[in-house]
């Protein structure tokens with residue numbers, strides 16, 4: 001570590017490969033766990049009973065997931081392709097326009113390996129994204145397996161023999177484990193409903209991409225580009241949830257829980273793990289607004305300007321260049337742009 005420090009170049013001979021190794025191990029573990037949840041029955045689903053003739057679970061069977069209007073294959077492809085393309089385009093643009101706040105130190109490991117700053121940013125954003133995607137899958141699958149809540153079409157898939165079970169009234173609760181006469185595979189998947197994995201994945205992907213677009217994209221001149229992209233993505237994610245409910249594949253509660261899971265994981269990763277996609281710029285003093293009285297000569301409505309929690313989280317160095325709340329706040333104070341603003 002006794003290498004001379006050049007400005008803008010961080011030297012490290014041993015620490016980076018070590019961290020990289022740890023991260024690869026964690027990543028591999030996550031992928032493996034997601035695989036076991038998804039494609040094996042290592043974790044058996046909790047068998048819940050049901051009420052005879054329960055109307056909540058008596059919707060018609062809509063067919064396997066692949067026959068849905070938004071099949072899993074489509075969701076998986078979009079959830080992979082849209083953020084990857086967005087991040088690649090955003091990073092390439094930021095790199096070639098030398099955007100402020102996106103400059104990164106070049107890491108030199110020994111004499112051989114130079115981590116290209118562009119490559120480093122892309123790998124970090126995509127790596128954290130992929131990690132979150134697998135984590136969301138694990139959370140959703142674990143929730144489904146642990147709760148064992150049934151889908152709205154459960155009784156149509158289960159086809160219980162009410163005569164043999166002795167069902168007389170709708171108040172009778174059936175705990176018999178072999179109550180179902182339907183196809184065991186379909187019955188098993190009809191027991192996995194809470195939370196909705198499709199909803200969780202699409203919202204995770206949308207929120208991550210939206211936060212990336214909002215915090216990193218520079219669209220000088222057009223003020224509506226970022227909101228358009230963001231709202232379109234969020235709309236698509238909502239649509240996935242709506243279709244899940246409309247096709248009797250999930251209840252509303254499942255979809256909402258999925259939205260919450262995916263959204264929470266995305267927000268956590270962006271704010272706490274990659275610190276708002278920001279790079280610390282200690283050399284630039286944070287410019288603070290001086291004249292909060294007016295915007296474009298108009299008297300300013302004194303809105304209570306709430307300090308952003310993101311701003312506080314990322315420390316004093318990035319103050320003023322922090323999250324979108326911070327920027328909103330500073331715009332309210334009457335300052336449209338400053339050297340670190342990413343608008």
Ligand SMILES: *[C@@H]1O[C@H](CO)[C@@H](O)[C@H](O)[C@H]1NC(C)=O
Nearest residue numbers: 160161162163164165166181
């Ligand atoms: C339901 O169970 C009764 C009594 O065991 C049996 O007679 C009848 O055939 C069963 N019905 C079906 C559709 O399996």
